[in-house]
Amino acid sequence: MDKNMDNNYIDKISNKEVIRQLIIFAMKHRRIMQKFLDETGVYQAQHRLLMEIFRNPDASQNDIARSMDVSAATIAVSLKKLEKGGYIKRETVEEDNRFNKITITEKGNKVVEQSKQIFDLVHQKVFEGFSEEEKRTLFTLLQKLNSNLDRMEAETK
Incomplete structure (x- = not known):
């Protein structure tokens, strides 16, 4: 052509x-x-949760549920699976028995590090052949699309 x-x-x-x-x-x-x-051994939803805990180490279970836009019950189920798999530990905070402190174990940290390498590799390959100007242009255009969707979402509420 x-x-x-x-x-x-x-x-x-x-x-x-x-x-x-x-x-x-x-x-x-x-x-x-x-x-x-x-390859990390963690299922998709659990992986997303593990990465969220890594990014927000002091967040409560409810904070995590809000940031991931899922129910606290859904988070609780996934936390149990991550804990059973040895990826996290939950400890009750003495001042408030309703609050669990969630920490990532060494096994969980290995998954986080492996995942970061995977993200970097895939993102690098996705943008092969793109100039910085092309990436900036694409970014600006995607921001416009998301802004339009934000307005539409607000109108539907």
């Missing part, structure tokens, strides 16, 4: 096709990440 035909094709891409490409990208990214993260 010559350059003029290519530009004409691009001029005619529908909003639907752009969104379809975003969805395909997200699905492929998720599949690839899951394949790599399966």
Whole structure:
């Protein structure tokens, strides 16, 4: 395809096709990440929770549930599985028996470190061949899309 035909094709891409490409990208990214993260021995939901605990070491179970936009009961189930697997420890805080201090064990820290390496590798490969300017442009465009979705979400509440 010559350059003029290519530009004409691009001029005619529908909003639907752009969104379809975003969805395909997200699905492929998720599949690839899951394949790599399966090697850590932690299931997807547990992995996400472990990373959240790592990023917010002093957060309560309820804080974590809010930040992950899931119920406290869902977090409790996943915490039990992570604890049983030896990835975290939960200790009751003496001042408030309702509050558990959640800490990542050495085994959990190994998974976090392995995961960070996986994220870095996948992200590096995803952006192979991109210039800094292209990444900035993409970032700006995605921010605009997210801003539009934020407004739509607010309108539906």
